[in-house]
Amino acid sequence: MFSLIRNEWVKIFKRSGTYVMIGILLFIVAVAGAFMKYQDVQGSVPPNEQWQKGLQMEIDSYQKELENSGDMLPEDVKESYEKIIAINEYRIENNISPNGDYEALSFISDMSSLIDFAGLFMIIIAGGIVASEFNWGTIKLLLIRPITRSKILLSKYITVLLFGFSLLFLLFIFSGILGLVLFGLGGSEPYLLYQDGVVKEQSMILHLINVYSLSSIQNIMLATMAFMISSAFRSSSLAIGLSIFLMFAGGQITHLIAMKYDWAKYSLFANTDLFQYFEGTPMLPGMTLTFSVIMLIVYFLIFQIIAFIIFKKRDIAG
């Protein structure tokens, strides 16, 4: 099994596309770092002792907006306004300036939005890892050795996971090192977390762990779906295209459906974003963390079962 995984790993890293992906990821981090260092990206808040006034002005303007057109605003816009107001109020009350030192951990946190990018690359690998063997005709080589088809497929799936984790690890380490070099290690700014109308403080490290692990779940689910399509339909473009489309649009579509129908909560994309239980509000009433976890497990098993059954049964012809 180990040597099979190593084989898959070698095949991924013998292709230039892989390095392009990694290069893009690191490049974006580097550019963002340079930008933040040399471009003074400050918020709308004055950088001096006046920050409280600035925040208060922001609160007032959002509040006015809410009062004037509160009923016309979409639910999520309204919520985001309320969140800004609550966090600003918390800052003023507890004397936490938004102009605190920008340091390595803040940079990692800002760069964590690139986890989606890593997910994208994970999908590309997952969508290609089985289908490409069919395209190249090399699937024949793999299947005429004394190794069961399930083992071949499993080794490929594990490789996809390893690749995904490696990308996240790389992202974390690289943004950490770059953050340290550019911004140094500052005092520990807490992360302000807003849920159910209450603001809570959370240590930055804990926040980062949360972000990385919860985002991984979404990446894994989408990659598993791409992997399933790849092994069931032998088409990497279908697997990659559909998965990426759903990655970007799946949430929106589910949101639209959720406005009218309650069954939207059974959709995969209503459940991939587990942040809704830690920050913000669940997409639909009645959804709980347990519900989502069970749904995710069910989807995961369905994807795997389809992939394995079809791959095992299939006649390899042509």
Next chain:
Amino acid sequence: MKAVVKIENVTKIIKKRKIIDSLSFEVMEGEVFGFLGPNGAGKTTTIRMIVGLIGISEGDIKILGNSVQTNFEKAIQHVGAIVENPEMYKFMSGYQNLLHYAKMSEGITKEKIMETVEFVGLTERIHDKVKTYSLGMRQRLGLAQCLLHDPKVLILDEPTNGLDPAGIREIRDHVRKLARERGMAVIVSSHLLSEMEMMCDRVGIIQKGKLITIQSVHEQVEGGAKEYEIDVDHPTEAMFAVNRLIPQQQAEVKGNTLMLRAQKEDIPLLVKEWVHDGINIYRIQETTKTLEDRFLEVTTLQKEAE
């Protein structure tokens, strides 16, 4: 000799069409078995079933006593095969391809890999990327790949496809050597008859998914008398001389060509006689009835029967 591969009444149905119809044959240790048939006869399909790439609708295939259906891993362990074209990872070098493949079998050392590379004559280019290889080099690499784990059964689907005469000859020599020296049972498919004749011990002819006949290639030679074609300027007179010298054999005139059946020793006697009679001889050629003739004979008979 022991039967290594046993095809037992195998049928393959794809989309309600019988692609292979109750096929049965055996391949012995140290034997080169030719699998001959026109395009679309079902050669590749049969090979795919032997190596477990596609399922078997009816019947069974056993390799060294292990069924490929119920005991696949044991059965396939001793098989090395190229199905259709030798497919490789083009973005890796030949050596990396072999290493990749070696990792899927137990205990193949780097020395073994290099030894195999040497055997197929690819040492010089083995570290180049496969995408820079010619077709002939890819065939060699494919052969090396099948041989890495010292298989007892070697299956090559149209191994000479696209090769030049030198390449064809080389493959032929390799195949014969592997069967003779290493006792492998070799199955070679082709639609090139002349080639089968030179490479194989026995040839099974398949058409439309049915095995029509199995022939020993060297049967004819053992008979003694051979067919000859002789171009002369006076064929009729030449035929009289034949009738005088070897009355037991019949001769026939076709244009300026004399067709006859004779023992090898009769030929110099005949030549002396013709020279004595003042007949000019332009060409003497042995025309053993080729497998091709037999193949066409059999397949046309088959067609007429329909």
